[in-house]
Amino acid sequence: MAWDVHKGAATFLEALDDVSVEPRSQVTLSSREELDALALRMRVADPLLLLLDYDGTLVPFAKTPDLAAPDRPLLELLAALAAKPGVSVHVVSGRRRETLERWLGALPIGLHAEHGYWSRTGPERTWTAADDVSLAWVPRARAILDAVTAVTPGALLEAKTACLAWHWRMAEPEVGAERAEALARRLQEATEGEAVRLLKGDKVLEICARGVGKGRVVERLLRDGSHPLPMAVAMGDDVTDDDLFRALPPGGISISVGFRPSAARYRVDHPRAARALLQRLLAPRA
Numbered sequence: 001m002a003w004d005v006h007k008g009a010a011t012f013l014e015a016l017d018d019v020s021v022e023p024r025s026q027v028t029l030s031s032r033e034e035l036d037a038l039a040l041r042m043r044v045a046d047p048l049l050l051l052l053d054y055d056g057t058l059v060p061f062a063k064t065p066d067l068a069a070p071d072r073p074l075l076e077l078l079a080a081l082a083a084k085p086g087v088s089v090h091v092v093s094g095r096r097r098e099t100l101e102r103w104l105g106a107l108p109i110g111l112h113a114e115h116g117y118w119s120r121t122g123p124e125r126t127w128t129a130a131d132d133v134s135l136a137w138v139p140r141a142r143a144i145l146d147a148v149t150a151v152t153p154g155a156l157l158e159a160k161t162a163c164l165a166w167h168w169r170m171a172e173p174e175v176g177a178e179r180a181e182a183l184a185r186r187l188q189e190a191t192e193g194e195a196v197r198l199l200k201g202d203k204v205l206e207i208c209a210r211g212v213g214k215g216r217v218v219e220r221l222l223r224d225g226s227h228p229l230p231m232a233v234a235m236g237d238d239v240t241d242d243d244l245f246r247a248l249p250p251g252g253i254s255i256s257v258g259f260r261p262s263a264a265r266y267r268v269d270h271p272r273a274a275r276a277l278l279q280r281l282l283a284p285r286a
Contacts, residue, residue, distance in 0.1 A: 026256065026267045029277070038266065039280035042253065045231035046086040049221065050278075051214075051244055053236035054093040054100075057257045060271050061202060063170050065095070065158055070103050077275060080282055082108045087281075088230065090221065092116060092214050094206065094240060096160050097127055115208060115240050116217040117162040130216065133162055133209045137194040141207050144186055152179050163208040180205045201238045214240055215247030222249065235274055236264075 029035050042048060052058060055068055062068040082089045090110035093100060097113035097120070104111060110121045120127045142159065145166050149157045154171035157164065166183060168176030184198055187207050195210040218232065234244040237257040245254035245263045256264035257274045268274050 026262070026264060028267045028269075029255075029273075030269070035277055035280060038253070039277060039283070042231065042233055043281050043283060047228070047230040048087045048281075049230035049232045050081060050087065050089045051092050051218065051221075051232065051234040052090065052278075053214075053238075053241050053244075053257075054091055054095060056202060056237035056271065057235055057241075057274055058091075058271060061169070064156065065099075065167065074275065075104075075107065077278060077282075078104070078107050078109060081278060084282070090121075090217065092217050092234075092236075092244060094163065094165065096158070101127075110221075112214070112217045114160050114163050115212050115243075116214050117160075117209070117212045119217065119220065121221075129161070130212055133211050134195050135162060135209060137191045137196050137207075137209075138162075138164070140190055141187055141196075144190055145183070145207075148179055148183055152176065155179070162212050163206055165204050165206040167204045169203040176203065199239055201240070206240075213243040215243035218244065218247035218249075234264075235278075 029038060055061060058074055059068050059070060078089060081087055088110070090112060091100065091104060092112040092115075094115050095113055097111070097118040100111045100113050105123065108123055110119070112119045117130050117133065118127050141164055145157050145164055149155050149166065152168065152171055152175065155166065155168045155176065156170075157166055166180070168180055171179075180200070183205055184200070187198060191207070196207055197210050199206040199208060222229065222232070229249065232248050232252040233255070234241065234248055234252065235255045235257060236244055238260065241256070242263040248254055253266065254264035255266045255268060255274070255277070256262040257268055257271060259269070268277060
């Protein structure tokens with residue numbers, strides 16, 4: 001029997017009302033019917049605010065950060081989404097602002113680097129930094145990370161303004177995991193009393209200024225109080241994206257990518273599925 005997308009969407013979304021929104025109680029979007037139903041809900045929203053993580057969400061993880069540049073289909077997808085009436089697209093990433101500018105700066109979208117420390121809401125706008133963020137701890141933490149990087153083959157340090165990311169994807173797995181745990185303890189001791197937080201991601205350990213978080217991007221974008229308020233949709237793959245998910249206003253849609261337990265209501269398996277869901281938003285609203 002043919003699937004009626006409108007009837008199917010109503011049935012599916014009614015069923016979702018009975019599902020707990022607590023972390024770990026996620027709705028896995030695996031069937032075509034489920035994906036179509038959620039896509040329809042987003043497609044008919046006007047206005048629609050898309051908040052998209054980059055690594056692990058729009059692109060798979062790469063051996064080194066520089067190898068994860070966007071491919072042409074992704075650039076075309078983001079451009080097409082941004083061109084839809086009533087749709088606003090923002091990439092909210094842990095990446096450095098220089099990298100986001102180089103890769104995505106020509107697109108008519110908002111860019112938010114270092115988990116929201118730097119923001120640029122459009123291609124004609126300048127980058128602005130978050131206020132009231134202490135960076136006094138950075139030289140001390142940088143010295144510790146530099147020393148460990150020097151004696152860990154395959155590890156690399158990604159230095160940013162308000163965050164330092166220690167990547168061990170190319171290191172020997174057991175050595176990298178062991179050193180990451182030891183590093184976490186050393187950094188906690190070295191920055192005790194400082195306004196920082198440690199973030200453990202997929203083969204990356206990151207130390208960031210406290211007060212920097214993706215949730216603040218949501219607050220800034222919705223601060224103008226425009227009416228009607230947009231339906232906010234957030235998509236991401238790691239612990240930093242939980243800040244984004246929890247900051248969504250009522251009626252927002254949170255989607256995690258991958259298999260990590262998270263605060264998101266919905267889940268897709270991998271970046272290909274995330275892109276496929278976004279591609280569905282380009283269908284007519286009828």
